[in-house]
Amino acid sequence: MRALLVNDASLAGHHGSALVTAQLVAIAARHGIELVAGWDWPSIEALGDGLSTFDLVIVNGEGSIHDDAKSALRIAALAERCADRSLPAYLVNASVSGLSASVLASIGRFRRRFVRDRASQAYLESASIESSVVHDATLTWTDAPPWRGGGPVLVTDASDEAKTGQLIDIHRSLPGSRMISLRTTPPRPQNGSTRRVWQHRLKTLLSTPMPLSPWSLRYARSVDGLDRFASLLATSGGLVAGRYHAVCLALRLGIPFVAIDGNTSKTRDLLDDVGLTDRLVSMDELAGDPKLGVPRPFA
Numbered sequence: 001m002r003a004l005l006v007n008d009a010s011l012a013g014h015h016g017s018a019l020v021t022a023q024l025v026a027i028a029a030r031h032g033i034e035l036v037a038g039w040d041w042p043s044i045e046a047l048g049d050g051l052s053t054f055d056l057v058i059v060n061g062e063g064s065i066h067d068d069a070k071s072a073l074r075i076a077a078l079a080e081r082c083a084d085r086s087l088p089a090y091l092v093n094a095s096v097s098g099l100s101a102s103v104l105a106s107i108g109r110f111r112r113r114f115v116r117d118r119a120s121q122a123y124l125e126s127a128s129i130e131s132s133v134v135h136d137a138t139l140t141w142t143d144a145p146p147w148r149g150g151g152p153v154l155v156t157d158a159s160d161e162a163k164t165g166q167l168i169d170i171h172r173s174l175p176g177s178r179m180i181s182l183r184t185t186p187p188r189p190q191n192g193s194t195r196r197v198w199q200h201r202l203k204t205l206l207s208t209p210m211p212l213s214p215w216s217l218r219y220a221r222s223v224d225g226l227d228r229f230a231s232l233l234a235t236s237g238g239l240v241a242g243r244y245h246a247v248c249l250a251l252r253l254g255i256p257f258v259a260i261d262g263n264t265s266k267t268r269d270l271l272d273d274v275g276l277t278d279r280l281v282s283m284d285e286l287a288g289d290p291k292l293g294v295p296r297p298f299a
Helices: 015-030 041-045 048-053 070-084 101-107 118-125 161-173 195-207 214-218 226-234 244-253 266-273 283-288
Strands: 002-006 034-036 056-066 089-097 112-115 153-156 178-180 238-241 257-259
Touching (some): 015 034, 015 056, 015 089, 015 244, 041 070, 070 089, 089 118, 112 118, 118 266, 153 161, 161 178, 161 214, 161 283, 226 244, 238 244, 244 257, 244 266
Parallel strands (some): 002 034, 002 056, 056 089, 089 112, 153 238
16 A cells, blocks of 8 residues: 655654654554655645545644644645545644634545644544544654763754744853754655755855854754764753654653743643643743753653
């Protein structure tokens, strides 16, 4: 059986999203499904009737389905295309919030929906749409190295550049800490434009001589290779997590952490599900008392 992975977020150059894609491919393979990854959105939208050359479609929701964002509209349109062609389509690994009634109706046309938290499930239930809760695919990573500590506290970037700037200030107020970005060099797509790859290389060259900033952190100071990135996490003294997938990786590796909410409630919703909402601190609290940034050990 052959399936197409839609919304392969790893193409953006992000360690968390790359791990999600790798886990989805591996899980599909264990069930006899060849999951074709590495297609960008324009390539998928250009398929037209060619979409039906696949036996099914699996859509990676991640943090894309909120507030009628462009990605949410694309996913909704794809659900309609597949339903109209009687092509089985499944939404997986999704957080869902803030959608218009028409987009919600389209999400309801997936054959099944698997969401990453109970808040997303409750949101869909309010629109009479059924879903199952399966937490983020990064948490299925069986080869994750266990946390052993010994290194500096790591402070991650955030999806919002201004918030990344604030986290850099927090890092500077925590002696011995290190800034780290979840962004990395984008892979070449299997089917699609390589423009993002070349843009990243150019921006890396331009930012290499620059001092630490949200821009240089994302490009010149990014860490290539999941193994190398995971090793840094495993030997850290703890994590100040500004991104959802940083929290997921901290949970998977057993790293003491505190977390900052992102542009949606997905981090809070995950921590609520696992009973660790006390790990969430506001940026104002962290800026006012940098000692909050020293991750507290697990109870």
